[in-house]
Amino acid sequence: MSTQLAYTPIDEIPRIHADLRKSFRAGTLKSIEARRTQILQLAYLLQTTYDRFKTTFAQDLGRPSLEVAFLELDSTIGDCKIAYDRVDKWARTEKPKGVVLSISPFNYPVWLALGPMIGAIAAGNCFVLKPSELSPATSGLIAELIPKYMDPDVVRVVMGAVPETTKLLELPWDHILYTGNGRVARIVCAAAAKTLSPVSLELGGKSPVVIDPNVISKPRRNVSCGANTTSSIRMVPTASPDFCHIINQMHFNRVRGLLEKTSGTTVVGGQTDEARLFVAPTVVKGVKGDDSLMSEELFGPVLPVVPVKDVDEAIEFINDRDHPLALYVFSQDSSFKNKAIFDNTRSGTAIANDTLIHCATDGLPFGGIGPSGSGYHARKFTFDMFTHLRASLDSPSWIDIILGSRFPPYNASPLL
Numbered sequence: 001m002s003t004q005l006a007y008t009p010i011d012e013i014p015r016i017h018a019d020l021r022k023s024f025r026a027g028t029l030k031s032i033e034a035r036r037t038q039i040l041q042l043a044y045l046l047q048t049t050y051d052r053f054k055t056t057f058a059q060d061l062g063r064p065s066l067e068v069a070f071l072e073l074d075s076t077i078g079d080c081k082i083a084y085d086r087v088d089k090w091a092r093t094e095k096p097k098g099v100v101l102s103i104s105p106f107n108y109p110v111w112l113a114l115g116p117m118i119g120a121i122a123a124g125n126c127f128v129l130k131p132s133e134l135s136p137a138t139s140g141l142i143a144e145l146i147p148k149y150m151d152p153d154v155v156r157v158v159m160g161a162v163p164e165t166t167k168l169l170e171l172p173w174d175h176i177l178y179t180g181n182g183r184v185a186r187i188v189c190a191a192a193a194k195t196l197s198p199v200s201l202e203l204g205g206k207s208p209v210v211i212d213p214n215v216i217s218k219p220r221r222n223v224s225c226g227a228n229t230t231s232s233i234r235m236v237p238t239a240s241p242d243f244c245h246i247i248n249q250m251h252f253n254r255v256r257g258l259l260e261k262t263s264g265t266t267v268v269g270g271q272t273d274e275a276r277l278f279v280a281p282t283v284v285k286g287v288k289g290d291d292s293l294m295s296e297e298l299f300g301p302v303l304p305v306v307p308v309k310d311v312d313e314a315i316e317f318i319n320d321r322d323h324p325l326a327l328y329v330f331s332q333d334s335s336f337k338n339k340a341i342f343d344n345t346r347s348g349t350a351i352a353n354d355t356l357i358h359c360a361t362d363g364l365p366f367g368g369i370g371p372s373g374s375g376y377h378a379r380k381f382t383f384d385m386f387t388h389l390r391a392s393l394d395s396p397s398w399i400d401i402i403l404g405s406r407f408p409p410y411n412a413s414p415l416l
């Protein structure tokens, strides 16, 4: 059953903003108990509508149930529990920013939409979410459920695309979080500059993987930068229901076009099925730095393997390009791991012998650097992003006994 909702009328957007400002000033989320109630309601929303979300994920992305549970629903419920348990400790001294806006993307349409909501509420902010129009079933379900489970004086969802987001960005916000691509990030920053709204950016780009030749089965090969080689990839039938499809026709055409233009050799996958917007997991080897597959973020199941002669060339390759959101190394040798990524490169995250696991690791921030983003989120880091470190001091009257001479005329006797 499709749950797409209509877009929010543009002239309603300033009223939503004004309502939440009024509500924030009235102290709706001042108490920790009020914040906890909203966080609990959000967890309850996800728990009671779990299967509906599984259906919308299948519609939007063809995402298998296990991934939906693990990467989206359980992780967001888990984040609710962490915030619920720790909010009183987190919020002991820090102050909310006010009314904040989050613009989220299609690829994790629950975790990236609701994760920021949890941190913002825990910090005592009122929150406006603009979910992605490219995942309409999931975004529509969020827009349908939020008013039923959560206080409209605390959270609102604005549905829409460019015109609605443009209207939102004309308004002054106490913080804007944008998660998406670098092109739109520039639009967001230019709009925010007009109102001096603070901005955090969670962006993307290319995230290289450095492979130590010693982790590849014999015969030994050169160091690779970009992806593993075929010998160590677990082969899965391309027709498996455990693979997502590409989000829409435009992105499908883009990924297929990049594959058609590559001068590398496809050694795994390569099949596409336009009717299902499906691209099989694909490995292309012998890819050069100026290949079509290296021209932009792929955002599809394609691994270009770029051969390099040694680890120094891999480091140079990485450092010649935008700082990645994440940088990975596969090696069992500490000196290789340190040299390849930890000591000589910059990236939002650096990970050895795994991928993506950092998103689910409590205590680690998630964020980019430079073109891959600025600011950090996930659990306490989301709380921090939506928090103002307000310097607060109540000067004691006796201070003038020791610091009275700070007032002019400076040559007068101290005030006693």
Ligand code: NAD
Pocket: 103, 104, 105, 106, 107, 108, 112, 130, 131, 132, 133, 134, 160, 161, 162, 165, 166, 179, 180, 181, 182, 184, 187, 188, 201, 202, 203, 204, 205, 297, 299, 325, 366, 367, 368, 372, 373
């Ligand atoms: P998207 O197309 O869903 O857009 C993201 C948001 O930007 C949407 O809400 C959309 O309405 C809004 N938007 C689009 N055009 C706009 C415009 N002209 N003006 C104002 N708002 C506009 O998603 P996307 O950007 O294609 O998402 C994929 C990108 O997000 C990739 O680059 C990926 O790497 C990045 N990403 C980053 C993170 C992170 O945490 N760093 C997580 C997920 C995705």
